[in-house]
Amino acid sequence: MALKVYIAGPEVFFPNGKEIIARKGELARRYGFEANTFGGGDYPSEKFAFGVAISKANEQTMRASDFILANMTPFRGLSTDVGTAYEIGFMCALGKAAFAYTNDPRAYDVRLSTDYYAGAVARGEDGMVRGPDGWMVEDHAMADNLMLDGAIVERGGTIARPPDGPVLPWDDLSVYESVLKTARAYFG
Numbered sequence: 001m002a003l004k005v006y007i008a009g010p011e012v013f014f015p016n017g018k019e020i021i022a023r024k025g026e027l028a029r030r031y032g033f034e035a036n037t038f039g040g041g042d043y044p045s046e047k048f049a050f051g052v053a054i055s056k057a058n059e060q061t062m063r064a065s066d067f068i069l070a071n072m073t074p075f076r077g078l079s080t081d082v083g084t085a086y087e088i089g090f091m092c093a094l095g096k097a098a099f100a101y102t103n104d105p106r107a108y109d110v111r112l113s114t115d116y117y118a119g120a121v122a123r124g125e126d127g128m129v130r131g132p133d134g135w136m137v138e139d140h141a142m143a144d145n146l147m148l149d150g151a152i153v154e155r156g157g158t159i160a161r162p163p164d165g166p167v168l169p170w171d172d173l174s175v176y177e178s179v180l181k182t183a184r185a186y187f188g
Helices: 017-032 045-062 082-093 108-116 147-154 174-188
Strands: 003-008 034-035 069-070 097-101
Touching: 003 017, 003 174, 017 034, 017 174, 034 174, 045 082, 069 082, 069 174, 082 097, 082 147, 097 147, 097 174
Parallel strands: 003 034, 003 069, 069 097
Antiparallel strands: none
16 A cells, blocks of 8 residues: 655645646656645535635545655745645654755855845854844755654655756646655655
């Protein structure tokens, strides 16, 4: 029986999200995994209740999955989609294996220094790199917040990034596929 992978990421919000998600599922099958996703359902029409129902369905799907493969490409800001970050934490708390990728080759501190502070960072008296607001720039050479990277690595997973260069488009699945290869080797 194929291991079930919960494929996390913000693609559901994209105009071509269904296509990207379908391609990810097909690639997962090529590597011997079953893409575990919840189907439609009879959800309430009231907006808040609808959101709660989707959250519950996602958690049920994660519980029924063997591991997570998350897209940590920055979404609507400098960092991983907040829902995806929650899903990574949820799966790690369940003790399940976690793998991730980002199509942005830059480490979190570089994005923070360049994109948020426009390069206006300096080493403070305490030796920490800080922005003009005095806030520390988290510099751990990681793809994102240390809690995400740390949780994934501590469970034997990896966070893959493309080589230095431009940010790859959202529908470029080359880094995603490299993580599938890593997961296949991990599970044997």
